[in-house]
Amino acid sequence: MKQTKRQMDIMRLLQIEKSCGVIELATKLGVSDETIRRDIKQMTQTGSVEKIHGGVMLPHSSLEPPFLRRLEEQRQEKQKIAKLAASIIGDGETLLIDNGSTSCYIAKELSAHRNMTIVTNSTEVARDLCARNNNTVYMAGGELRADDSAAYGPTAVSFAKQFSTERAILSIGALHGELGCFDFDLSEAEFKRAVIPQASSIVMVADHTKFNRPGVVKVCDFTRVDMLLTDQLPPQEIVDQIGRNHIHIA
Incomplete structure (x- = not known):
């Protein structure tokens, strides 16, 4: 079931407020209470939200843990x-690498690569790759x-949009078979959306726990994904959307 623009607006409001009442949502979005209730019913069925008395909240599973804890979650899978x-990445490539726990592990694995040009908003990625091997x-x-000491906001977006790279390596928070690629933070999603057009190839990285997980903010449709790197074959609905030839399993 595809989310409507209004349902995406509800998710954005919940990202800020964490929970909202039906009347509050109706007022902010300029629609009737009954319209909001229909939206909430549909969104509850997909797991995007949880109903509470008089309103709605983000599901507990969609509240992303702090960065250091994320680094330890599924560590072996992320390292693979x-x-x-x-x-897959060769010496001399130009890459845009966003902030994310899997991205940080990728930066460490790239430590032996040479002559690369890296654009990033992650201090962890920058620290691992700068002043090394003529990068x-x-x-x-x-x-x-x-x-996580990552840079976000209009300044970070404007800076990154100056570059054109061969690949963008993007850690993604959730992959939904019907809805596409999601993140849990509005600023992270905005950064990804801004840099996707700057790269010739979009490489999404996600471990199996991200499959059909309820996300918060839409990043892009699967049509924008050129390659998915993961540790297990995704559910068939995701495979059908991306294409088996574009999925690489560690």
Whole structure:
């Protein structure tokens, strides 16, 4: 079931407020209470939200844990994906690598690669790849988040949009068979959406726990994904959307 624009607006409001009442949502979105209730019923069925008395909230499973904890979750799977990514990427490539736990493992696996040009908003990625093997690293400016010291906001987006790269390596928070690629933070999703047109090839990296997980903010449809690197074959509905030849399993 495809989310409507209004349902995406509800998700954006919940990303900020965490929970909202039906009347509050109806007022902010300029529709009737009954329309909001129909939206909530549909969104509850897909697992995007949870109903509470008089309103709706983000599901507990969609509240992303702090960055250091994410680094430890599915660590072995992420390391396998990172090794696979490094085997595909060649010396001298131009890459845009976003912030994310899997992206950080990929940066570590790329430590032996040479003559690369890297654009990133992640201080972790930049630290692992700068001043090494004649690589050039461009770090986006902007507001640094306390959780992971990554740069987000209009300044980071404007900086990244100056570059054109061969690949964009993007850690994605959720892959839904019907709805596409999602993240849990509006600023992360906005950064990904802005840089996708800047790369010739879009490589999504995600371990199996991201499959059919309820996301919060839409990043893109599966039509924008040129390659998915993962640790297990996704459910058939995701395979059908991306194409088996575009899925590589570590």
